[in-house]
Structure formats: structure tokens, C-alpha cells
Amino acid sequence: MRPELKQWAAPGALLAATMCAVVFLWSTPFLWMLVASFRPDSFGGLGMASLFPDFVPTLKSYRYAIEDGDWPLWFLNSAILVTGTLAVQLVTISLAGYAFARISFPGKEALFYLFLLQLMLAPPVLIVPNLTTLVHLGLYDTLIGVMAPYWGSAFGTFLMRQTFRTIPKDFEEAAIIDGATWWQVLRHVLLPLSLPGLTAFSIVSVVYHWNEFLWPLMVINDPDKMVLTVGLVSFAQGAEGASDWGLIAAGTLFIMAPLFIAFTAFQRQFVNSFMSSGVK
Amino acid sequence: MDTPSATKTFRKIRLQPYLLLLPAFLCLTTFTYWPMLQVFLASLTNKKRVGDDGSFVGAENYLTIFTEADFLGALWNNAFYAAGTVIPSVLLGFLFALALRETTNLSAILRSALFFPTLVPLVGAAAIFIFVFMPDIGLLDYYLAKLGLSATNWLGNPDLALVSLMALTTWKNAGYYMLFFLAGLQGVPQDAEEAAKIEGANWLQRLYFVIVPMLGPTFAFVVVIALISAVSQVDHVIVMTEGGPNNATNLLLYYIYQQAHEFYDLGKATAATVVTLAALLTLSFLSLRTMERKVHYET
Numbered sequence: 001m002r003p004e005l006k007q008w009a010a011p012g013a014l015l016a017a018t019m020c021a022v023v024f025l026w027s028t029p030f031l032w033m034l035v036a037s038f039r040p041d042s043f044g045g046l047g048m049a050s051l052f053p054d055f056v057p058t059l060k061s062y063r064y065a066i067e068d069g070d071w072p073l074w075f076l077n078s079a080i081l082v083t084g085t086l087a088v089q090l091v092t093i094s095l096a097g098y099a100f101a102r103i104s105f106p107g108k109e110a111l112f113y114l115f116l117l118q119l120m121l122a123p124p125v126l127i128v129p130n131l132t133t134l135v136h137l138g139l140y141d142t143l144i145g146v147m148a149p150y151w152g153s154a155f156g157t158f159l160m161r162q163t164f165r166t167i168p169k170d171f172e173e174a175a176i177i178d179g180a181t182w183w184q185v186l187r188h189v190l191l192p193l194s195l196p197g198l199t200a201f202s203i204v205s206v207v208y209h210w211n212e213f214l215w216p217l218m219v220i221n222d223p224d225k226m227v228l229t230v231g232l233v234s235f236a237q238g239a240e241g242a243s244d245w246g247l248i249a250a251g252t253l254f255i256m257a258p259l260f261i262a263f264t265a266f267q268r269q270f271v272n273s274f275m276s277s278g279v280k
Numbered sequence: 281m282d283t284p285s286a287t288k289t290f291r292k293i294r295l296q297p298y299l300l301l302l303p304a305f306l307c308l309t310t311f312t313y314w315p316m317l318q319v320f321l322a323s324l325t326n327k328k329r330v331g332d333d334g335s336f337v338g339a340e341n342y343l344t345i346f347t348e349a350d351f352l353g354a355l356w357n358n359a360f361y362a363a364g365t366v367i368p369s370v371l372l373g374f375l376f377a378l379a380l381r382e383t384t385n386l387s388a389i390l391r392s393a394l395f396f397p398t399l400v401p402l403v404g405a406a407a408i409f410i411f412v413f414m415p416d417i418g419l420l421d422y423y424l425a426k427l428g429l430s431a432t433n434w435l436g437n438p439d440l441a442l443v444s445l446m447a448l449t450t451w452k453n454a455g456y457y458m459l460f461f462l463a464g465l466q467g468v469p470q471d472a473e474e475a476a477k478i479e480g481a482n483w484l485q486r487l488y489f490v491i492v493p494m495l496g497p498t499f500a501f502v503v504v505i506a507l508i509s510a511v512s513q514v515d516h517v518i519v520m521t522e523g524g525p526n527n528a529t530n531l532l533l534y535y536i537y538q539q540a541h542e543f544y545d546l547g548k549a550t551a552a553t554v555v556t557l558a559a560l561l562t563l564s565f566l567s568l569r570t571m572e573r574k575v576h577y578e579t
Contacts, residue, residue: 015379016386018379019379019380019390020390023390023393023394026393026394026397026451026455027393027396028419029397029405029408029409029412029419029451030396030397030400032408032411032412032419033408036411048411048417048422049411049417049418049419049421049422049423050422091303092303092304092307093304095300095301095303095304096300096301096303096304096305098300099296099297099300099301100301103296103297103300105294105297105298108297111301111305114308114313115304115308117312117313117561118308118312118313119504119508120504120508120560120561120564121312121316121557121560121561122508122509122511122512123311123312123512124512124513124514124533125511125512125533125536125553125556125557125560126311126312126315126316126319126553126557127533127536127537127540128319128322128330128536128540128546128549128550128553129314129315129316129318129319129322129550129553130311130315131330132315132318132330133310133311133314133315133318135330135331148307148310148311149307149310149311151303151304151307152303152304152305152306152307152308152311153304154308157304182296207398207399210401211399211400211401211402211403213401213402213403213515213518214514214515214518214533214537218541228401229401229403229404229515232401232403232404232407233403233407233518233519236407245408245411248404248407248408249408251404252400252401252404252405252407252408255401255404256399256400256401256404259399260396260399263392263395263396263399264392267388267392268388271388271391271459271462274459274460274462274463275459275462275463275466
């Protein structure tokens with residue numbers, strides 16, 4: 001594709017070999033997790049660290065994990081959390097991104113800096129006052145309460161602003177001449193052309209909220225509203241779980257499974273959307 | 281008084297952009313700007329838990345935490361942790377992107393393998409890394425022993441525990457940052473590199489004089505998100521060490537979490553939050569400024 005760049009791989013084979021070695025090293029914790037989850041003796045012992053399965057694989061750890069945890073419920077709650085967060089985010093960031101990208105208005109710069117400020121203050125840092133706010137709003141111990149602080153995303157707003165700005169204005173002008181309103185332009189011209197940006201943001205948002213732990217841990221008390229990460233810790237720290245590595249590995253793989261499958265299936269689109277969305 | 285010109289000026293300011301910003305802004309106000317104010321006000325009181333009124337005590341909480349070994353330790357630990365996670369994970373992310381920038385089948389597989397740690401939930405990774413760092417039987421010691429090195433109690437040794445957490449963070453984040461650099465590298469114009477090559481620049485010179493300056497904005501962005509994550513992620517501390525041994529892994533957010541939810545001292549928790557926010561803003565601002573100065577924008 002870029003033959004001029006071949007010089008980067010000047011000693012091409014050497015670079016490839018080095019990278020393969022580095023990547024193997026990088027993958028060991030993950031590979032170990034896979035091996036450990038199928039190991040019959042999952043409580044430790046000297047050979048436990050071996051990356052090469054020298055045993056008859058068993059599904060015992062998976063069976064215990066399924067029996068010990070309320071996985072369907074946790075999956076459901078995490079799924080509600082992730083989709084509920086993303087759905088609102090997509091609306092707010094598209095609207096705000098559009099205003100910042102295409103309209104000039106008094107105070108735009110100041111508002112932009114105000115948004116920038118939020119980018120640097122991740123919600124977990126404001127955990128104490130945000131819990132107080134949730135109590136006042138009657139959202140404490142609800143999934144809505146876990147979602148709400150993320151509904152206005154400065155990161156997403158920037159990303160959409162960036163993405164909209166890469167689209168030539170001619171497209172919109174043509175639509176406006178045909179009598180389209182601003183929201184028709186947004187809905188039928190800008191958003192379809194911004195799919196890479198929307199996809200990249202959705203991936204970042206879903207991965208973040210699927211794996212988030214501290215904030216849901218603090219907001220939720222009711223076991224019926226527990227999400228996957230909190231569930232994993234509660235059962236991994238249970239009586240026997242604390243040193244049952246097979247069980248912990250199996251549970252962690254459960255949580256990862258949907259992200260893992262989605263990533264493997266859409267790998268190309270994923271990397272492409274990241275690269276062409278102007279995430280920089 | 282209602283002159284035509286006044287009406288005209290009023291009409292010129294259209295409401296539409298403000299309405300478009302409103303939903304996002306409402307959320308940011310409720311969960312960022314308003315709490316910042318609240319946290320500052322609460323830090324001046326002796327509130328004990330959520331719902332308490334508390335009375336005004338001025339700077340007392342600040343004086344307390346700044347003379348307290350636990351807080352100063354957490355501040356120092358977090359500074360050390362930030363430096364020790366941001367630098368290696370950003371550099372590795374950059375090197376990975378550089379090595380795998382060409383799209384081949386092999387590089388696609390290697391990229392995925394490097395990216396996978398990003399998908400592992402931090403609490404899961406933390407639980408797994410407890411085993412990685414176990415003395416004797418753990419993954420690290422097991423293979424180090426084969427190289428003839430002796431057993432180390434990674435998480436139990438105050439000098440090594442925080443470094444062990446840094447290793448976990450670097451492992452988890454470098455692949456994520458690699459994606460941003462891969463995106464950035466696509467924006468480096470071919471002819472600039474080509475021109476440098478014709479001028480006789482070797483690969484190291486091209487890297488330093490062409491690629492790195494062009495990637496200024498990417499570096500600035502990635503460093504800032506890495507800094508933010510160094511202050512706002514605490515799952516691994518909760519799962520692996522609970523701040524120990526001997527407070528060696530007590531990070532700012534863990535300190536805040538403990539003060540608020542274990543020791544019920546909101547005054548101290550909020551004062552620590554204000555200090556954390558100030559540090560975070562200063563560092564983000566400084567890194568953006570420094571990096572932007574080195575940027576060479578295309579015109």
C-alpha cells in the first residue's frame with residue numbers, strides 16, 4: 001500500500017521477529033488466564049503458572065463460576081447501563097458537536113473551554129459530591145444514577161466537532177438549497193457521513209462503561225441492580241474464591257466475552273473507524 | 281425604550297446553538313461544574329457524611345491533610361505512579377504504532393493482541409495479576425526462576441508494590457494508546473518523509489525531525505488521557521493491595537474513597553478532592569501547552 005515506507009522495515013524480518021516476541025510477552029497474562037480457566041487444579045501449586053496445558057482440560061471452573069454468580073442478571077444490568085449511557089450520549093454529543101463545528105455564536109469560545117475542563121475531570125474524581133447530587137435527585141441506588149454523569153461527554157463532543165469539520169460544507173449547502181432544515185441536514189447529511197466518528201466513540205464508551213467498577217460500586221446497593229464488574233469482585237472475594245484462580249479467570253473471561261467477540265468480528269471496521277475518525 | 285435597533289440586536293443572537301448545547305451542558309453542570317463548587321464549599325466544613333450540615337472551619341481540613349503522612353504519601357505515590365505509567369505506556373504505544381503502521385496480515389494480528397488488554401476489565405486484570413505477582417508460584421516468579429532469579433514478594437514489598445501496579449497499568453493501556461498513534465501516523469504526509477529521505481536523513485533523524493513534530497497534537501492528547509487515567513483509576517488498588525503494604529500503594533482516589541466511605545470524614549475527603557482536581561488541571565494544562573508549542577501544523 002505504501003511501498004515507500006518499506007524502508008521502515010529495512011531489516012524487515014528482524015523487526016517482525018522482535019515484534020512477535022514482544023507481542024508474545026504482552027499476551028502471556030491473557031494466555032495464562034485462558035489456560036488457568038481450563039485447569040483441573042485451580043487453587044495454585046507450583047505448576048500453576050505454566051503456560052503450556054499439561055493436563056486434561058476441564059470446564060469445572062466455568063461450571064462453578066456459573067453456579068456462584070448471578071450472571072444473567074449482571075449481564076442484563078451491564079447491558080442496560082451501557083446502552084442507556086450510549087444512547088443519550090449519541091444525541092447530546094451530536095447536537096453539541098454540530099453547534100461547535102458549524103455555527104458561530106457569542107460565547108462559543110468560552111463554552112468550548114468550559115467543555116474542555118470537563119475532559120480533564122473524570123467523574124470518578126468527583127465521586128463524593130456526585131453521590132450527594134444523586135441522593136438529592138432521588139437517583140441513588142438506580143442504574144440511571146450510574147449513567148447520568150456520563151450523559152454529556154466532553155470527549156464525544158470534541159470528537160463529533162472534529163468529525164463534522166472534516167465534511168465539506170458544500171454537501172450541507174446543497175441540502176439547504178433544496179429546502180432542508182438544520183436537523184434534516186444533521187440527520188440525513190452529516191450523521192451518515194460521520195459514522196467512523198460515531199463508531200469510534202461508541203466503542204470507547206461501551207468498553208469504558210462495560211468495565212467500570214468504582215462508580216457502579218458506590219451508587220448501587222441493591223443486589224438486583226449489580227453490574228458485571230461489581231458481581232465479579234463480590235464472588236471472587238467470596239469464601240473460597242479468593243485463591244481459586246481458575247474461577248477468577250473464568251469469571252473475567254465471561255465479562256470480556258461480548259467485547260472480545262465484537263472486537264474479533266468487527267476488527268477491521270473498528271481499527272479503520274478509529275483511524276479515520278480524526279481521533280487524535 | 282424598545283427601539284427597533286434593540287430588537288434587531290436581540291434577533292441577531294439566535295437561540296438555536298445554545299439549545300443544541302443545552303442537553304450536554306445541563307449534564308456537565310450537574311455532574312462537573314456544580315459538584316466542583318460543592319466540593320470546594322464542603323472542604324471548608326467539618327461535614328462527616330453525606331447529609332450532614334457541618335459547620336464552617338475554613339482551611340482546617342487543608343492544614344490537616346497537608347500535615348498528615350497518609351495524604352502526603354498518597355500525593356507522592358500518585359505523582360510517582362503517574363510518571364511511571366504515563367511515560368512507559370505512551371512511549372510503548374508510540375513504538376508499537378511505529379512498528380505496526382503498515383497494514384499487513386501479520387501486523388493486524390499483532391495489533392489485536394496488543395489491544396486485547398484494553399478489553400479486560402481492570403478489576404479482572406487486577407485479580408489475575410495478583411497471581412502474576414505471587415511469590416514462587418506466580419507467573420512472573422515461575423519464569424524468572426527458570427532464568428535463575430530468586431523469588432520476590434512483588435505485592436508484599438513496599439518498595440515494589442507500586443511498581444507492580446504500574447506494570448499492570450502499562451500492560452493494560454499501551455495498546456489503547458497505540459490506536460491513537462496509528463491514527464496520527466496516517467496524517468503524516470508521505471512527501472515530507474520522502475523529502476527527508478532524499479536529503480539523506482536516516483530513520484532516526486526522520487523520526488525525530490519529521491514524525492514526532494507532526495504527531496505533536498496526538499502526543500498532547502494521549503499524555504493528557506494517560507494522566508487522567510493515572511488519577512482516576514483505582515480498581516486495581518481496591519482489589520490488589522487496599523493501599524498497602526504500609527500505604528505504599530495508597531493513591532489519591534483511594535485515599536478519598538477511604539476517607540469518605542470508611543472513615544466518614546467528608547471534610548478531609550473533599551479537601552483531598554480539591555487538591556487532586558487542582559493537580560489534574562495544572563498537569564493537563566501544562567502538558568497541552570508544552571506539547572502544542574512543539575507542534576508543526578500543516579497549513
